Amino acid sequence: MQFKIYGSFMKNNVQLITYVDRLTGSDISALNTLLHNQFSDLFSGVHLLPFYFPIDGSDAGFDPIDHTQVDSRLGQWQDVKLLGEAHELMADLIVNHMSAQSLEFKDVLKNGKKSPFWELFLTKGKVFPSGLTEQQQQQIYRPRPGSCFTAFDLPDNESAEFWTTFTSNQIDIDVNSIVGREYLSRILTIFAQNNIKMIRLDAAGYAIKKAGTSCFMIDETFDFIDELTKSANKLGMETLVEIHSYYQTQIEIAKRVDQVYDFALPPLILHSIFSSNFNALIQWLTISPKNCITVLDTHDGIGIIDIGPMDGKPGLLTEQQIDQLVETIHINSGGESKMATGTAASNVDLYQVNCTYYDALGQSDYGYLLARAIQFFSPGIPQVYYGGLLAETNDMTLLEQTNIGRDINRPYLNDAQLAQAIEKPFVKAMMALIKLRNSCSAFDGVFSVLGQGAEITLAWENEESQARLTINLLDKYSVIELTERGESTLIDLQELLA
Template identity: 60%
Template sequence: MMRNKVQLITYADRITGQGISALSNLLDGPLKGVFGGVHLLPFYNPIDGSDAGFDPIDHSAVDERIGTWQDIHGLGESYDLMADLIVNHVSAQSFQFKDVLQQGEESAYWDLFLTKEDVFPNGMSDVEQAAIYRPRPGSCFTPITCGNGKTYEFWTTFTDNQIDINVKSATGIEYLDNVLAKFSENNVNIIRLDAAGYAIKEAGTNCFMLDQTFDYLDKLSAQANQLGMETIAEIHSHYQTQVEVAKRVNMVYDFALPPLILHSLFTNNSDALVKWLNISPRNCLTVLDTHDGIGIIDAGPMGDKPGLLNAAQIDNLVETIHANSNNQSRQATGAAASNVDLYQVNCTYYNALGANDLDYLVARAIQFFAPGVPQVYYGGLFACENDMELLAKSNVGRDINRPYLDADIIAQSLTKSVVQGLLKLIAMRNTHSAFNGEFSVTGSENCCSLKWQQAKQGIELKVNFARREALIIEHNDNEQILTSISDLLN
């Protein structure tokens, strides 16, 4: 069972400049006792593909430049360890797809990959194609000519270097089974089901989060549970979808929380945040920032479904992020950079808040008091700012928030008052027993209160957005201990 303590999200190489053993040394050294778990972002071969490891050439191999399965096993002995099961696709550079390129339908791996004909054997109409939900502009099919001279339209939900897996085929099932077994053998106890919402495609649908997808998630989750692992569904969608998905897997991400906190800080109004926290899944992981951008779709309307925020509020949210970041986020988002996403803004959370230390700690305090197990991204841990140099070099929008750090940068960052304040908040979240109790939230307009209670132990966060006042109140028997978030910066 996952520990109810703050977890770190990180790449092994980008946080240390080295690899998994160096990460272990960091966690056992300068960050000793800070985290209860680690989400180790793709460590597969290669870590430096076109999507920073989310396009694995060999999903079952650790990139030898950063370590071995033995290093993974060792890290999992000390911490809850999460790894990504990339359910939807595999790299076009994989040996399996290269074999398909040579032999076409005669390849032993032909059934591993999904083609248009697999889903639309009788052809696809323009209406059917227009109905398909895709996170990026353009067609979800890539025509590729194989060695037999035939051209096939392979399904590529994300990029033409990420070929979708046919998860219904025997070869597709075997492929994912092998990865799950490898995880189980090496102390990985939490599986993040990456892009799982796109795994099942059916003709005549939008091919996203179908009833069949829920069934598939049920089976995949049960399979992982039998191997001693919990599953986390990674899905960006309408907030009601998250509530439904939460009933089918061990845990989901609360992706609505990050934009709602920003909205509250930008407008001094907590109504949407309070509404969400009253209905949000309790079996969730909470984040503010991740290796991806700041999700927007999760709080907004979708089709004829109203959102937690309306279209005008979403527009204001995005434009305020751009303004706070001096338009750096605009350079990294949408058509301005490759790896285009329709549902997120690429920016550090710290810069989205205008690099305001108090606002940043208030945002983290709300995250830590919200229901769920909190995760802190390595860039957010050290209050990193937008990496415009890396963005200019790669022209990959999400690289703005995927910096390369080293021991000197970390040592310097640990002296910053905002980082020290964050570490104090993490320690409080990890150690106060009330966070294992019952949660309640109240508030309206510019104020809100988030409270946890277990027996006689209680802890409460009161925020007045208009006054920028945030207090943590600890109730221990008849005693009260007050901590102002602003005092954590001193």
């Protein structure tokens, strides 16, 4: 089947996903230097993971005390603006919640309903004024076990149950309130003033709550995202919706937003390599959204819900195939992923496997390069996580220190570690692959996918430019063929690692 690539405000080149301090060991200025030196010509854009105050809260910056303030340890807005002069920047708009340590919520705890910020936060009573029934509670879609409410004491011996979708330190915002809309609008304006070009709407699917619904990606949620997207577009920014959900739901969501993640791709590539069978991946690539960002790894885990069955409907993989996929990851990682996944390590999201993608593939340089090649040839704009770029292994020391499962794939690096990583044969091959993806105009053309079983061919054609990736897992054959104005070049992926 053939598809035309979807247009975007962003260049159709490889982007970097990174924490500022965890990659550089320093600040935004150091990241800018890195991008212009060791990483020159690699990334047209950068997704800056939360750089707001504080970067070291209970959820690595996704629980901002002040969403409009750059953490002073990283720099200031002027440094972000300067970084954005040469690279398209993506920033997280944490739509659903803010920190319980914020000045706004502390004022609510001090003054109760008299606080000017009372309407900024969502309570159970606002959504269920007559009380929450058992049936209504069962309808609510949950990303984690337990209640989605936390009780807080207020003045005059009163208390209130606030929505805390993720953790008790992340208080949900009432985005329908005037003060809630003003809060989000203020952040958008600051982003636009400082060269942010794309906004990742973090946890947007949970932003709207309505009694008698799942409170997740309901019709009113789409209306909210539409409105927020229009506001961003007027300021010269595009939005990326971060949703983990059933694959058919993802397809429908993609029709109504600027960009979505292709979260089904990472587990399907692993399944293909583990089973030597591309059939499920080929099926997905014939129906997957084309207005997407592709990833293999991110600051979160490897999603499973995106490929599984739901409510009696079949998934891209069966439950037995998913069980085998997860078990193979655990085996390949020597059991390290099991120590970081599910209830084993204080995880918020139980539908993800926490492990570096490199360890999920048993630290196989060849298998990992295959996976990256498939990602780069799949429809969408590719993003590469800093740990994945450098083929970092599971950080068991950090996991032991924090007991936060996702920290297994959130390493802190210093200059010496970075210099050593860049010399790895895999990293050199990866950089060559990135430059190939960036320089070939075929990827702005028409995509097609063919194959069956152990073989797959991903191809792009744009006027006189063609790019074709052919892989046979049984024969260990993996070749990229590039054609420009009738002249062809063959690149053997195994030789890239030599």
